[in-house]
Each structure stands twice: as structure tokens, then as C-alpha cells.
Amino acid sequence: MSAETLAHISNNLVYSAMLVYAGAMYCYAAELAFGSPSRRRRVPEQVEARALVTAGASVGTGDVGRAAVVPPAEDDRVWAESRRARAGRLGRTAVALTVLAFALHLGAVVTRGISAGRPPWGNMYEFSVAGSLAVTGAFLVLLTRKDIRYLGTFVVLPVLLTLGLAVSVLYTESAQLVPALKSVWLLIHVTAAMIASGIFTIAFAQSICFLVQEHRERVPAELRGPSFMDRMPTAAVLDRSAYKMHAFAYPIWTFAIIAGAIWAENAWGRYWGWDPKETWAFITWMVYTAYLHARSTAGWKGRRAAYLAMLGYSTFLFNYLVVNIWLVGFHSYAGVK
Amino acid sequence: MVHTLSTAPSRDRPPEPRPPAMRPLELARWGWRQLTSMRTALVLLFLLALAAVPGSLVPQRSISAARAAQFAQQHPHLDPWYQRFSLYAVYSSPWFAAIYLLLFISLVGCVLPRSRLHLAASLARPPRAPRHLDRLPAHVAVPVSGTVAEVLDRARAALRGRRFRVDVADDYVAAEKGYLRETGNLLFHLALLLLLLSVALGHLFGYKANVLLVEGTSFSNTVSTYDTWTPGALADETKLAPFTVTLEHLAVRFQRGGQQSGAPRDFQGALRYTTDPSARPRSYDLRVNHPLVVDGVKVFLLGNGYAPVITVRDSHGQVVLKGPVPFLTQDGNFTSNGVVKVPGASPQLGFQGFFLPTAAFDPTRGPVSVYPGLELPRLVLTGWRGDLGIDGGAAQSVYTLDTSGMSQVLTSTGKPFARSLAQGQTMTLPTGETVTFNGVRRWASLAVARDPGTTPALLSAVLALAGLMLSLFVRRRRVWVRVSDEGGRTLLEVAGLARAEGDEGLPDEVRELAGSIAGTDPPELDDRDDDASDRTGAPRER
Ligand code: HEM
Numbered sequence: 116m117s118a119e120t121l122a123h124i125s126n127n128l129v130y131s132a133m134l135v136y137a138g139a140m141y142c143y144a145a146e147l148a149f150g151s152p153s154r155r156r157r158v159p160e161q162v163e164a165r166a167l168v169t170a171g172a173s174v175g176t177g178d179v180g181r182a183a184v185v186p187p188a189e190d191d192r193v194w195a196e197s198r199r200a201r202a203g204r205l206g207r208t209a210v211a212l213t214v215l216a217f218a219l220h221l222g223a224v225v226t227r228g229i230s231a232g233r234p235p236w237g238n239m240y241e242f243s244v245a246g247s248l249a250v251t252g253a254f255l256v257l258l259t260r261k262d263i264r265y266l267g268t269f270v271v272l273p274v275l276l277t278l279g280l281a282v283s284v285l286y287t288e289s290a291q292l293v294p295a296l297k298s299v300w301l302l303i304h305v306t307a308a309m310i311a312s313g314i315f316t317i318a319f320a321q322s323i324c325f326l327v328q329e330h331r332e333r334v335p336a337e338l339r340g341p342s343f344m345d346r347m348p349t350a351a352v353l354d355r356s357a358y359k360m361h362a363f364a365y366p367i368w369t370f371a372i373i374a375g376a377i378w379a380e381n382a383w384g385r386y387w388g389w390d391p392k393e394t395w396a397f398i399t400w401m402v403y404t405a406y407l408h409a410r411s412t413a414g415w416k417g418r419r420a421a422y423l424a425m426l427g428y429s430t431f432l433f434n435y436l437v438v439n440i441w442l443v444g445f446h447s448y449a450g451v452k
Numbered sequence: 453m454v455h456t457l458s459t460a461p462s463r464d465r466p467p468e469p470r471p472p473a474m475r476p477l478e479l480a481r482w483g484w485r486q487l488t489s490m491r492t493a494l495v496l497l498f499l500l501a502l503a504a505v506p507g508s509l510v511p512q513r514s515i516s517a518a519r520a521a522q523f524a525q526q527h528p529h530l531d532p533w534y535q536r537f538s539l540y541a542v543y544s545s546p547w548f549a550a551i552y553l554l555l556f557i558s559l560v561g562c563v564l565p566r567s568r569l570h571l572a573a574s575l576a577r578p579p580r581a582p583r584h585l586d587r588l589p590a591h592v593a594v595p596v597s598g599t600v601a602e603v604l605d606r607a608r609a610a611l612r613g614r615r616f617r618v619d620v621a622d623d624y625v626a627a628e629k630g631y632l633r634e635t636g637n638l639l640f641h642l643a644l645l646l647l648l649l650s651v652a653l654g655h656l657f658g659y660k661a662n663v664l665l666v667e668g669t670s671f672s673n674t675v676s677t678y679d680t681w682t683p684g685a686l687a688d689e690t691k692l693a694p695f696t697v698t699l700e701h702l703a704v705r706f707q708r709g710g711q712q713s714g715a716p717r718d719f720q721g722a723l724r725y726t727t728d729p730s731a732r733p734r735s736y737d738l739r740v741n742h743p744l745v746v747d748g749v750k751v752f753l754l755g756n757g758y759a760p761v762i763t764v765r766d767s768h769g770q771v772v773l774k775g776p777v778p779f780l781t782q783d784g785n786f787t788s789n790g791v792v793k794v795p796g797a798s799p800q801l802g803f804q805g806f807f808l809p810t811a812a813f814d815p816t817r818g819p820v821s822v823y824p825g826l827e828l829p830r831l832v833l834t835g836w837r838g839d840l841g842i843d844g845g846a847a848q849s850v851y852t853l854d855t856s857g858m859s860q861v862l863t864s865t866g867k868p869f870a871r872s873l874a875q876g877q878t879m880t881l882p883t884g885e886t887v888t889f890n891g892v893r894r895w896a897s898l899a900v901a902r903d904p905g906t907t908p909a910l911l912s913a914v915l916a917l918a919g920l921m922l923s924l925f926v927r928r929r930r931v932w933v934r935v936s937d938e939g940g941r942t943l944l945e946v947a948g949l950a951r952a953e954g955d956e957g958l959p960d961e962v963r964e965l966a967g968s969i970a971g972t973d974p975p976e977l978d979d980r981d982d983d984a985s986d987r988t989g990a991p992r993e994r
Pocket of ligand 1: 404407408411487488489490493555556558559560562563637641644920923924
């Protein structure tokens with residue numbers, strides 16, 4: 116098959132993946148919306164107690180056994196049952212669709228790579244397509260180990276937005292690389308950066324869920340109206356998993372920066388030159404460092420740490436969107452004209 | 453550490469005592485405590501991130517002096533302020549340095565006491581068992597077979613086998629593992645300090661230089677041959693490695709057709725070099741990402757361009773200039789500008805013009821190049837006669853023509869004389885001199901750098917990464933095993949405490965240990981109604 120045909124197939128796979136992602140997102144959102152509000156509702160005192168202590172058991176399941184469920188009226192119960200069943204079906208469909216979309220998306224990246232004859236993250240378009248694949252990949256891998264289906268909407272939405280941006284604004288024809296980009300270290304650097312950003316994206320979604328949940332939990336449980344947030348873990352659990360996710364991504368990001376420095380040294384004779392791209396990678400790193408420190412300081416857990424995490428993610432987005440396109444540097448390899 | 457988390461209404465608090473006047477020593481101690489507090493560290497980390505922002509928005513001289521100068525010209529009102537706050541050189545500015553130096557002082561002040569504590573903890577025995585093991589976050593009690601001494605023995609062996617440090621007392625075993633967590637944390641912070649020192653080492657003793665080398669020509673590693681030369685404060689210019697490099701040939705390939713037509717795809721320079729004047733020449737294939745290393749000095753291929761080969765004869769047919777003249781690349785299609793100076797002619801001659809590797813005529817921009825490869829090369833020149841102004845001794849760029857002492861060569865109708873030459877063509881000025889465009893050679897722009905801090909910086913970074921992984925992923929846990937004789941039956945109690953946030957494996961480890969000591973399946977944890985869900989016991993306050 117010719118390079119052009121493959122590139123064409125790759126483009127079509129991206130569009131198909133987007134379609135399936137959209138379906139998956141709809142199902143995730145519907146699951147949250149239809150989710151039985153009673154699933155996590157407990158006797159008020161216990162909810163209070165549990166909100167105060169940090170639930171250490173694994174997300175979503177460990178403490179269900181001991182949680183007393185508010186006994187609903189009989190017809191309420193039947194109604195809730197049917198809703199719960201529907202929500203479960205929706206959730207499973209959503210995951211199946213995500214797997215399908217991931218497969219199409221992966222196919223798009225692979226065919227693009229074969230078409231160009233190199234790893235397909237050499238310009239902004241390819242970086243976006245491959246980077247969003249890393250986000251879905253990280254989500255699916257984590258899903259096999261933890262019940263984080265509640266995050267589905269917040270993971271698939273950014274993936275879809277990124278792909279949309281890629282095909283509409285950033286699109287670049289499949290081609291070879293400019294000489295500066297032909298380096299193993301670049302490959303390692305970009306791969307690490309994509310994996311780290313995939314995990315940061317999920318961590319960011321968790322931090323947002325935490326902020327919303329924390330806000331909700333300030334109202335006593337018996338006064339809260341039903342909401343899709345009932346389907347989510349408690350704020351304490353969200354806070355803790357967000358921390359672990361950030362702590363997982365941080366060393367990978369650190370490694371990505373080191374690999375980038377090695378590449379820069381090889382290409383230009385200086386391992387660090389403060390060009391805008393490097394500078395913003397550094398800023399992101401600094402903000403996440405502040406986040407990790409904040410977590411170990413009394414009074415900075417929870418809300419304020421979550422704000423720092425969001426700031427960290429914004430600096431990452433700034434690097435990806437604004438710096439790549441508007442601020443030129445040595446790195447200007449975006450290929451966007 | 454004692455935390456006073458008072459729940460009393462604030463009006464019951466005693467009024468804030470007025471700080472007594474501090475003596476200098478006290479003041480210094482107070483200042484040091486403030487500086488090394490975690491809150492200050494947080495503020496400084498955040499400030500450093502913030503301080504890095506302007507350098508990415510304002511053109512930096514270190515990246516492109518030309519763009520910085522252009523910005524200054526376009527913003528005459530901002531410029532003095534930007535100058536005052538070093539905004540064109542943020543990363544070497546005093547205020548940027550102040551932030552990171554404070555941060556590193558704070559880091560040292562933080563790490564030193566922690567190292568002392570950690571050393572003491574590493575040498576000490578694991579702490580004694582608390583009286584009530586069942587108050588710990590993970591606790592198991594099961595009856596077992598065997599005497600107390602036998603069971604304690606088994607417990608010790610089981611804990612040793614799991615890499616715990618173990619201390620055996622009369623009726624219990626105390627154990628702790630995961631010291632590497634704190635070791636890693638200290639190593640990480642220390643390695644950052646080393647990284648800073650390595651960067652400083654490079655800046656002080658290293659040097660950077662640039663040189664433009666036309667095919668067939670050479671340069672040697674001496675200050676005078678370089679176009680730009682940026683030494684570190686302590687670099688010794690008399691002891692540069694005595695190598696010489698010749699660029700024999702430069703091969704360049706560009707993308708043809710498609711959306712990215714003209715994008716560079718490949719360029720490589722065939723070099724011959726000698727490590728010192730007496731050494732045998734060797735060859736090297738210089739590519740981007742593939743620098744030449746001689747005696748710790750690296751030579752990098754940065755860019756390339758064209759040098760038209762020109763012959764100038766005076767009105768008597770005498771050759772007054774012959775050779776390649778590098779023109780500077782202006783755009784992605786290698787429209788190049790340049791200047792030809794002929795000091796040997798009398799009167800002196802100067803030419804300004806441009807070189808187009810693939811010439812085309814754009815209705816608005818005039819003649820431009822539309823492709824970077826040599827498809828339709830054209831050299832366009834206008835001439836000047838008079839005094840080049842280079843005899844006075846003042847340094848002058850070879851890429852600009854000072855026309856203040858010259859007059860432009862005009863046609864008979866009084867217009868500036870300009871001609872476009874194809875390869876091999878000659879133009880004759882109205883005054884009789886001739887210019888021949890013989891051919892084209894390529895030039896490479898090379899960066900030459902010595903940075904003795906590179907290897908130490910890399911090592912520090914690797915150390916930092918290793919320390920970081922240890923500090924984030926090693927689990928520090930304490931376990932106590934108590935064995936008691938309860939009226940003829942031996943009772944085994946295992947309890948644990950995790951010291952890291954998010955350590956969710958502790959309950960399982962406690963159960964698994966108890967099972968292994970008892971010789972049974974892992975028993976269930978004791979369940980309590982108080983904060984049992986906080987099984988990890990990770991400290992929530994510090
Ligand atoms: C360039 C500056 C710094 C960087 C990049 C940095 C980075 C980090 C990172 C990534 C961690 C996380 C490791 C973990 O959670 O176990 C950490 C932990 C820590 N840092 Fe820093 N740090 C810096 C400066 C400082 C300073 C100035 C202080 C002291 C004032 C400090 C004190 C600590 C402490 C005490 C911990 C351990 C927290 C814990 O036990 O959870 N760091 N640092």
C-alpha cells in the first residue's frame with residue numbers, strides 16, 4: 116500500500132474513533148445521570164464519620180459492606196432497581212465503546228506511523244492524536260485495576276476535543292521529519308511526555324471531581340438532593356486517588372524533561388536553553404512540585420492542593436496549545452502553517 | 453511534633469502576644485526557621501514557576517539577539533523598563549537568581565536537619581511496641597499453636613524474610629522497613645543541589661562559539677576564528693583544545709511537493725579534522741543530533757545556506773576578488789541576503805544583493821525564492837564605489853555594507869544599476885568593472901561548545917530521578933508482633949502502621965504476615981467501628 120493510501124486510512128480511522136468516542140461519552144454521562152442515588156447513600160452519622168476520615172480501602176468497594184443503606188419505600192426500591200440495572204448496562208456499553216474507539220484510534224496512529232516511516236509524533240497533529248491515545252490507554256489500563264468508570268466522561272471529553280482540534284486546526288500531511296527531530300532521545304522524550312500527560316489528564320479529572328464532591332459534602336447528606344455526584348466516591352477517596360495519580364505521573368514528567376535535555380544537548384550543544392517550550396515544561400514541573408509539597412503540609416491538603424493541581428494542568432495545556440502555535444523557539448516543529 | 457489543633461472558639465484564645473524585641477541572634481534564628489519552613493518552600497517554588505513566565509513571552513537575547521533588538525525598536529516606551537528589569541535576559545537576571553538561590557538555601561536548611569534525624573533513625577532500633585496493638589489501624593489477633601518463644605522465632609524469621617529490620621523483645625517483635633523512602637527523598641533534594649552546582653560549573657568554565665564554514669574551508673579552535681565567542685567567567689582562552697576542522701562537502705535534501713514542500717529532510721557534512729597540528733587527519737560524518745567530539749569540545753551542525761562564488765575584475769581585467777561569499781538565509785526557501793566587499797580595487801567596490809536558489813517573481817514581493825534547493829539559481833547585485841570604511845580599524849560586520857563613503861553605481865538613465873545573473877554569467881558595470889557568478893557552494897553554521905558541567909548535570913539528574921522514585925514508591929511500614937500466653941493458649945497479635953499517604957497495601961501485608969506466622973490462611977482483620985476505614989494510618993497532619 117502506498118504511503119498516501121495509508122495516511123488516508125489513518126485519517127478515516129481518526130474520524131471513526133471520534134464517532135465511537137462520542138457514543139462512549141454519551142453512555143458514560145447517561146450512566147452518571149441515571150445512576151441510582153441510593154447506591155452510596157448511608158445513614159447520615161456514618162457518612163459524616165466517613166467524610167472525616169480518609170477511606171483507605173480500595174476505591175468504591177471496600178467499605179460498602181459496612182455501609183448501611185437507607186431503606187427506601189418499596190415502590191421506590193423497584194424503581195431504583197431498574198434504574199440501577201439500566202445504569203450498569205450503560206456503563207458497560209460505555210467501556211466497550213471506549214475499547215472499540217481505542218482500537219480504531221490505535222489503528223490510526225499505527226497506519227500514520229507506517230505511512231511516514233517513523234514514530235508518528237513528529238508534529239502537532241501527530242502529537243495530539245498519539246497523546247490523546249495515551250490518555251485513553253492510561254484510562255483503560257487503570258480501569259482494569261480500579262473502579263474509575265465514573266471518570267469516563269471527563270476522560271473521553273478531552274480526548275474528543277483534542278482529536279477535534281487535531282483534525283480541524285493542526286492537520287499536517289504525513290511526511291518525513293526535519294533533521295533536528297531525528298533522534299532516539301526525542302522519541303523517548305515525546306513518548307514519556309505523552310504518557311505523563313495522559314496520566315496528568317486523568318489526575319486532573321479526579322481533582323475536578325474532588326472539588327465538586329467536596330463542595331457537595333459540605334451540605335449534610337440528608338439535605339442533599341439526588342445528583343450524578345452520588346455515583347462518585349467520597350471527596351476523601353477522590354482526593355487520595357488524585358494524589359496517587361499525580362505522584363505516578365510526576366516522575367514520568369521528570370524523566371521526559373531529562374530526556375528532552377539530553378536530546379537538546381545532542382542537537383544544539385546545550386542541554387537547557389530556556390526556549391519557550393522548555394520554559395513551560397519547567398513551569399509545569401515546578402507547579403506540580405509545589406502540589407506534592409503542598410500535600411505534605413498541614414492545611415494544604417484537599418482544596419488548595421487541588422487548585423494547585425489544576426494550575427499545573429493549565430500550564431501543561433498552555434504549553435501544548437499556546438506555546439506550540441504562538442511562541443516560537445528552537446522547538447518550533449509544529450508543522451502548523 | 454505537637455500540633456495544637458484547638459477547637460475552642462477563637463474568642464477564648466489569649467490575645468496574640470506582642471513579639472518581644474529580638475536580639476540579632478534570635479532574629480537570625482527566627483529568619484532561618486521562616487526560610488526553611490515548608491510554607492516558604494511552597495511560596496518559593498511557586499514564585500520560581502511564576503518568574504520563569506516572562507522569559508517565554510519577551511524575546512530573550514540568549515535565544516535571538518536580533519529579535520530582542522527588534523522588539524526594543526518597536527516598543528520604545530516599554531524598552532527602558534524592560535532593560536531595567538532585565539526582561540531580555542530573565543534567566544540570568546539578579547531577581548531570578550535571588551529566587552532560586554533562596555529556594556536552594558531553604559532546601560539545604562530543610563534537608564540537613566532531616567538527614568540528621570534520618571541517620572539517627574536508621575541507626576536506632578525499630579520503636580517499641582505500643583501497649584494496645586488493637587488501637588493501630590490494621591490489627592489481627594489469632595490463636596496459634598506452639599510456645600511463645602517458638603512463635604516469636606517464626607515471627608522474626610517471617611519479618612526478616614520480608615526485608616524488615618527486626619528487634620526482638622521478651623514478648624514481641626518490633627519491625628520497620630522502607631527506610632529507603634526517606635533516603636530517596638534526601639537523595640533527591642541533594643541531587644537537585646548537585647544539579648545546580650553542575651550548571652554553575654558549566655557556566656563558569658565552559659565556552660560557546662559559532663562559526664560559519666563554507667565547503668572547502670577550515671577553522672581552528674582559536675578565539676579569533678569564531679564569529680561569536682561567549683566564554684564563561686573562568687574559561688582559559690589560552691588553553692583551548694588545538695583542533696582544526698575542514699568542511700569538505702555538505703549534502704542537503706529538501707522535501708519535494710506536498711504541504712511541507714521545501715522542509716529540510718536531511719543534511720550532513722563530511723568533515724576532516726585533526727586533534728592537534730601534528731596529528732593525522734580523520735574524517736567524520738557530521739549530522740544534526742550527531743555532533744563531533746574532540747577533547748571534550750563538541751561541534752554541532754546547526755544550519756546551512758549558500759555562498760555564491762564570485763570573481764570581480766577591475767576595468768583593466770585584473771582579478772581583484774575571487775571566491776565564495778556566504779549569503780545569509782532569510783526564509784524557509786533560502787532567499788538569501790549578502791554583501792560583497794572588494795577592498796583591493798581602487799576605488800573600492802561594494803555590492804549588495806540577494807541570492808535565490810529557485811528564483812521566481814512575486815508581484816508584491818518582487819524576486820523571491822520559491823524552493824530551497826538549487827533549481828533556478830540567480831544572483832541579483834547592485835554596486836557601490838568609494839570608500840568601504842574598513843581601513844579605519846573599526847570592527848565591521850561582513851554582512852552589512854557601510855555606504856556612507858560610497859556612491860551607488862547608476863545606469864546611463866540615472867537609475868541604480870542592478871543585474872540578475874545566472875550561473876556562468878558576467879555583468880559589466882558602466883564604469884568597466886566586471887562581476888562573474890561562477891557557481892555556488894554551501895556553507896554550514898557550526899556551534900562549538902565546551903561545557904564541563906554536562907556530565908555532572910546528567911549524573912545529578914539521574915540520581916534525582918532515582919531518589920524521586922524511591923521517595924514516592926517505597927512504602928515505609930512498621931509492624932509489631934506480640935505473642936502472649938492466654939491461659940495455656942498462645943495468642944498471636946500482628947499490627948501495622950503505614951507512614952506514607954496512599955499506602956493501601958498495609959492491611960493485606962498484616963493479614964498475610966499473621967497467616968504466615970500462624971501457618972494458616974491470612975486471617976481477617978479485626979473490625980472496629982471507630983476509624984477502621986482509615987486502615988493505612990497515614991498521618992494526616994504534619
Ligand atoms: C527545587 C526545589 C525542590 C524540588 C524540585 C522539590 C521536589 C520534591 C518532591 C518531588 C518531593 C516529593 C517526594 C515525596 O512526596 O516523597 C519532595 C518532598 C519533600 N520536600 Fe522538596 N523540593 C524542593 C525544595 C524543597 C525545599 C526548599 C524544602 C524545605 C523547605 C523541601 C522539603 C521537602 C520535604 C520535607 C519533602 C517530604 C515530604 C513528605 O515527607 O511527604 N523541598 N520535594
